[in-house]
Amino acid sequence: MTRTPTIDAHGSGPGAFVVSLDFELYWGARDHVAYPDWIERLEQARSAVPKLLNMFREFEIHATWAVVGMLLSADRQDLFGRIPRNRPRYGRSHLSPYRHVGVIGREEIDDGAHYARTLVDLIARTPNQEVASHTFSHYYCLEAGQSSCAFEEDLRAAVAVHRQFLDASLRTLVFPRNQVNRDYFDILRQLGICVYRGTPDSWLYRPTRRVRYDLIRRGLRFLDCYVPVSGGNVFDLPAVQPCPMDVQASSFLRPYSRKLKFFEPLKLRRIRRSLDRAAATGAMYHLWWHPENFWTNVDENFVMLKRILEHAARLRSRGRLVSLNMGEVFDRSSAPLGAPCERVHGNSLAGSELIADAN
Numbered sequence: 400m401t402r403t404p405t406i407d408a409h410g411s412g413p414g415a416f417v418v419s420l421d422f423e424l425y426w427g428a429r430d431h432v433a434y435p436d437w438i439e440r441l442e443q444a445r446s447a448v449p450k451l452l453n454m455f456r457e458f459e460i461h462a463t464w465a466v467v468g469m470l471l472s473a474d475r476q477d478l479f480g481r482i483p484r485n486r487p488r489y490g491r492s493h494l495s496p497y498r499h500v501g502v503i504g505r506e507e508i509d510d511g512a513h514y515a516r517t518l519v520d521l522i523a524r525t526p527n528q529e530v531a532s533h534t535f536s537h538y539y540c541l542e543a544g545q546s547s548c549a550f551e552e553d554l555r556a557a558v559a560v561h562r563q564f565l566d567a568s569l570r571t572l573v574f575p576r577n578q579v580n581r582d583y584f585d586i587l588r589q590l591g592i593c594v595y596r597g598t599p600d601s602w603l604y605r606p607t608r609r610v611r612y613d614l615i616r617r618g619l620r621f622l623d624c625y626v627p628v629s630g631g632n633v634f635d636l637p638a639v640q641p642c643p644m645d646v647q648a649s650s651f652l653r654p655y656s657r658k659l660k661f662f663e664p665l666k667l668r669r670i671r672r673s674l675d676r677a678a679a680t681g682a683m684y685h686l687w688w689h690p691e692n693f694w695t696n697v698d699e700n701f702v703m704l705k706r707i708l709e710h711a712a713r714l715r716s717r718g719r720l721v722s723l724n725m726g727e728v729f730d731r732s733s734a735p736l737g738a739p740c741e742r743v744h745g746n747s748l749a750g751s752e753l754i755a756d757a758n
């Protein structure tokens with residue numbers, strides 16, 4: 400039987416293995432993959448969700464699923480009714496999903512690329528899974544042309560559809576393309592969002608617009624999945640509860656590649672070593688990916704994931720690691736600085752003083 404150790408945020412207790420997934424279907428791919436090409440992936444992309452949930456159940460993995468709010472719409476009429484009046488006017492206009500909504504299907508049964516209520520319901524009913532937000536429209540917070548007003552309306556739409564569909568408050572956000580915009584933290588606080596996924600400390604992962612990715616950075620990020628270019632990327636568990644709290648990402652789980660299959664053992668070794676380090680030092684290791692990444696090389700991807708989860712299970716059986724979703728990192732952090740974020744729910748600005756001290 401697995402021991403359930405308590406977490407010591409100062410490093411002497413067990414480490415934490417945090418998992419998060421960005422669930423977006425075509426809304427997250429539409430600016431770089433043609434629709435007919437993506438549709439070929441649809442069945443496998445959707446079927447990855449129940450398979451992942453089964454594996455998480457088997458290995459008692461607690462995970463956060465950051466869902467694009469549009470996927471929660473009941474049908475096209477429902478989605479149209481939720482579209483904010485104030486929408487982002489991206490300089491690169493192809494980024495806007497609102498150019499695309501006119502061609503989507505009527506509901507999930509005839510358009511599984513743009514609706515996903517059945518899958519999100521499955522996630523919500525699986526133990527230890529947190530349903531979080533990936534904004535309403537896969538909103539790009541650092542892109543030229545968007546604004547704080549448009550972001551606020553987008554996030555309000557995400558909060559509303561989440562509450563209506565899941566009958567629960569939304570409190571965790573993953574910024575699309577990891578475009579963390581600290582200028583928007585007041586909006587997060589006002590809407591009761593108290594947890595977000597930040598980027599690793601290395602300059603390789605500094606939030607930026609996609610257009611500014613340079614080839615060197617992309618190349619090094621790629622290499623970083625196999626060898627520790629950016630270091631171990633384990634982090635101290637937050638010792639206080641600022642609002643919003645940064646539950647930093649450690650690594651992107653790059654899907655299996657047939658072309659690079661000889662390097663796959665390096666990738667696994669890098670992840671295992673980071674887990675070992677988190678377990679040895681009482682730190683946090685946060686792995687993230689998209690369920691849609693498992694649309695191809697399905698068997699190989701699930702074998703890869705199983706090996707990672709088996710390693711995490713071994714550490715957990717020794718009492719050196721716990722599995723947490725992002726919301727649980729917030730809940731389990733000790734020594735809260737002032738009021739916990741629950742008090743921020745209800746559009747109070749009470750948390751705004753907290754972050755000024757804590758960050």
Ligand SMILES: [Zn+2]
Binds near residue numbers: 421533
């Ligand atoms: Zn995304």
